[in-house]
Amino acid sequence: MLDRRVEIVKTLRATPVVLRALVEGIDDARLRRRPAPREWAIIEVVGHLADTEERALGRVRRMLAEEDPVLAPFDQEALAEERRYLGLDPEGELARLERLRAEHLALLVGLDGPGWERTGRHGQHGDMTVELYETHVAAEEVDHLAQIARLR
Numbered sequence: 001m002l003d004r005r006v007e008i009v010k011t012l013r014a015t016p017v018v019l020r021a022l023v024e025g026i027d028d029a030r031l032r033r034r035p036a037p038r039e040w041a042i043i044e045v046v047g048h049l050a051d052t053e054e055r056a057l058g059r060v061r062r063m064l065a066e067e068d069p070v071l072a073p074f075d076q077e078a079l080a081e082e083r084r085y086l087g088l089d090p091e092g093e094l095a096r097l098e099r100l101r102a103e104h105l106a107l108l109v110g111l112d113g114p115g116w117e118r119t120g121r122h123g124q125h126g127d128m129t130v131e132l133y134e135t136h137v138a139a140e141e142v143d144h145l146a147q148i149a150r151l152r
Contacts, residue, residue: 008138011142012137013105015101016094019049019094019097022145040085043090047085048085049141050093051083053101056137059071060130060134063118063130064115068120071122111130116131120133
């Protein structure tokens with residue numbers, strides 16, 4: 001029988017590996033080229049993934065430590081401008097994602113059943129368990145990996 005939680009962890013474990021392979025060997029100009037005026041370049045997607053991982057780890061930590069915390073959404077476009085995603089160092093962002101993901105995975109692997117069922121209230125998506133939130137995180141990442149594959 002499939003275990004959804006194991007499947008989530010497998011997907012989250014794969015993301016940094018696949019991401020690194022997707023961006024390997026891409027020249028800097030191509031890494032920073034936007035396909036259209038309001039669309040992100042590859043480096044911007046990489047920066048977004050690293051920032052999203054930072055927020056995901058923080059949210060899960062709060063869900064585990066607090067009773068039904070409110071998880072504030074963030075404006076990804078504003079954050080991209082604020083952090084100047086287009087000028088980010090690719091290796092630095094990949095390393096940051098890998099470091100944060102290792103912490104995130106260690107947290108998830110150590111969870112028991114009740115830990116996966118802890119809840120939070122996301123300002124945009126409503127009530128969710130750790131399990132549902134991690135399912136969302138994994139699905140979003142797959143979507144962004146496909147986005148980078150198309151941009152290649």
